[in-house]
Amino acid sequence: MCIPAAAIPAASLAVSAVSTVASIGMGFMSAQQQAAQAQAQVDMQHRQRTEAAQLSNKQALVQQQGQVRAEQASKLSYYQQLDNVNNAVNKTYVQEQAKQDEARVKAAFKTQSILAKSIGAQGKILASGATGQSVGLLALDAERQAGFAQAQSNASVDSADTQSAISQDIAYDQAQSSINQAFSRTAAPTQAPILDPYGMAGLNIPT
16 A cells, blocks of 8 residues: 655655765765775885885995995005015016126126136246147147136026026016916906885985
8 A cells, every 4th residue: 555655754754864865975985084095005005115115225325335445445455466566576677687797797807817817827838938839738728728717607697697587487477476366356346236216216326
């Protein structure tokens, strides 16, 4: 049986309308709150992502700066070692050259002494009054002895030159080995760090 509209109390209709409006309003507010919460969650995640990226970038830059200092220190040590080795080699060359010069000076004095003895021996032979073939033999013997003495003097110079050359070669080989070892201890060139683009804001990047 149909109830006439006039029979429904006006107060009931009003309550129903208010309830419907309130329900719609609460639903709208709930949607706004959910959207706000979702946005807040997104903002927090973005902030956390940015902060993590900034921290990672700062750590990468600190590590790079440490590597740069280590590289510079190793190169400085290498160049100091290079200078030390070169100085040592130069001193060796100078010393060996001095030894060679000394040997040549001694040989020159020795040559003069040999020549003087030879002339003196030949003078004694002539002054002895000997004649004939014996004079030639005696003079020849004096010349032969002078030749032996000169050969020994020359051999001493050659020996000094040989020893000097050997010492210089050894010094060079040792220097080259020291330089190679020093170079092997130098740090590799420092590479630029890979930075996270999310953490670039406010980042002090050294040149």
